């Protein structure tokens with residue numbers, strides 16, 4: 001049993017394609033929120049998640065676009081997200097918006113896989129949220145702070161995104177995993193993901209065609225300063 005875990009795609013299709021190409025043999029796809037804002041391909045990325053994600057949760061940017069509210073982002077990223085959101089709204093249709101609005105904020109699921117059992121692996125339990133496991137999709141929690149947000153949550157794998165920083169952290173019981181960001185990593189210029197395979201979590205960092213993302217961004221109607229700043233973030237400069 002192999003599960004691809006992705007988060008924070010942020011409308012970056014070349015990054016998403018690179019992540020998918022790397023692990024084409026996964027049985028399931030998990031998405032931890034933030035499919036829109038920042039990048040040039042919201043329509044394609046929302047369509048992909050709608051059609052392919054087995055389990056998904058809503059991120060603060062999905063929430064902001066879906067409900068036309070603030071994303072509560074930090075610093076200049078708030079300005080970039082407001083600018084890109086106005087553009088993205090023009091590219092999505094009513095059913096996309098309906099989808100974003102109705103993404104759940106937390107999800108639990110259990111693997112029930114005869115193949116895993118045959119191989120000697122027990123069923124694994126998973127819990128997903130965008131930011132805080134308690135369901136607050138805005139809180140920025142590093143890997144040392146997340147343990148304070150686990151009251152009442154029992155799962156072997158607690159999956160979160162939001163910070164765009166990849167890690168896995170063992171707990172007394174289970175593990176917290178943040179796959180990092182597919183489309184706008186803050187800890188390097190690659191596309192990030194995680195793969196669960198028979199009781200192991202593998203963190204991945206994958207080169208992708210960032211020039212294609214940047215060239216599509218440059219053709220957009222965004223203000224020039226936003227395009228230039230997002231280019232620097234994409235290139236990790």
Ligand SMILES: [Fe+2]
Nearest residue numbers: 008034059162
């Ligand atoms: Fe995000």
